[in-house]
Amino acid sequence: MELFEVFWETKSFFVTATWLTIRVTATSLIIGVFIGLIFAFFKISSSRLLNGIANVYITIIRGTPLIVQIFVLYYGIYKLVALSGFWAGALGLAIHNGAYITEIFRGTIQSIDKGQMEAARSLGMSYFLAMRRIILPQAFKRAIPPLGNQFIIGLKDSSLVAYIGMNEIWGTALSEAAASLKMLSTYAVAGFYYLVIVMIFSYLVSRLEKRLDVEKSRG
Amino acid sequence: MIEVQKLNKYFGELHVLKDVDFNVNEREVVVLIGASGSGKSTLLRCLNFLEMKDSGSIYINGELIEPDQVNLNKIRENVGMVFQHFNLFPHMNVLENVIEAPVHVKKIDKNEAIKQAKDLLQKVGLEDKAEAYPSHLSGGQKQRVAIARALAMKPDIMLFDEPTSALDPELVGEVLQAMKNLAREGMTMVVVTHEMGFAREMADKVVVMDQGRIIEEGDPEHIFSNPQNPRTQQFLSQVL
């Protein structure tokens, strides 16, 4: 069967490509989590300026296609600093995912009962200490399911960096298909690699959730 | 110890505290009563600056506290608060709840904090629950942990905002007992409660609030058997 043939012939390319997809996605998500955390604080702060900055950022990211963001960043930043394809792609994805992660963190931080902050402050904690020790640990726990979901979206969206010349899974699929002309099989094989990563990742997240649930109810 | 003069507080248009004058002396137990919505919680929360006054003066230990000129965190270290809904930290066990502020705010040695925390837990009868998580405690146990947590900062004064109102009736007694023990040790306390038995037994002074004003205050004997203000009479007839 052609599908298995293609799978077999391309596997060394796709394994390398999968590794690149994982690296660019992981890099972008780590940076995205930092961006999300910072802008979540902007959004919940009482400063109109910081609120405004966060809102403009989120509006632009949510209102434009990811491919446009990647291209603008790639051709924009490329002129200023010599950014490798990897970093242009990872940063583009990070800025994109960061907007969604901002909303996730804002939501879970605000979902923590306000009595928690009051109790912490009444014990003499500063706002930031109370955030770090009391609010964020609880908010992070609640953020795991929606973050896991966003990470999966981020992984699949990383396919778009193929168009700034990265040979990750989708980039490899495009060049392999063009070379062999076995379009359908090559693209299906590419899909298979994404599916495997997503399934492994989903499994790990559900394990983590279960463990945290157990922790919560122990004692 | 605490002296409040002409305190006014608004929530938007709503005038919640109206020219409130309020004093608490050292080692005194002051019980604050009044109908729901009369401003008891707001007054209490102004005392540790969880709410900011709009006008008036608050003196603590003789010192005028202006929120924008002092470090409120330092003030709050010395003013413990116990809430109606406990507000224990659910991601920490009982011992961790109690040592959290001593270790991270006062920066005392962790082993020392643990030792003190165990003493406090013993005092409120929960030494065997040190490793338990809040979700596994009864309401009465949670509230006793909350008391121990506040005491761990060695405050000069303790504020209680309806500490037994969220409890099943059979659990009220154990919390009141912990508070009585504390009062007998000489802790300065301001207690908002509907437990008139506690007020009668422990209060040095009962303060009655109505619609944002203090309408009457005096020793419990006087307030309960011979209330002057008709609003006080009306309120007491409902709760007694």
Ligand SMILES: Nc1ncnc2c1ncn2[C@@H]1O[C@H](COP(=O)(O)OP(=O)(O)O)[C@@H](O)[C@H]1O
């Ligand atoms: N954060 C707030 N925002 C707006 N209104 C509030 C707030 N807190 C309390 N109030 C209002 O202030 C009044 C006094 O409330 P409170 O001090 O909680 O009364 P009490 O504790 O005596 O029941 C009530 O009318 C209440 O609705």
Ligand SMILES: [Mg+2]
């Ligand atoms: Mg109240």
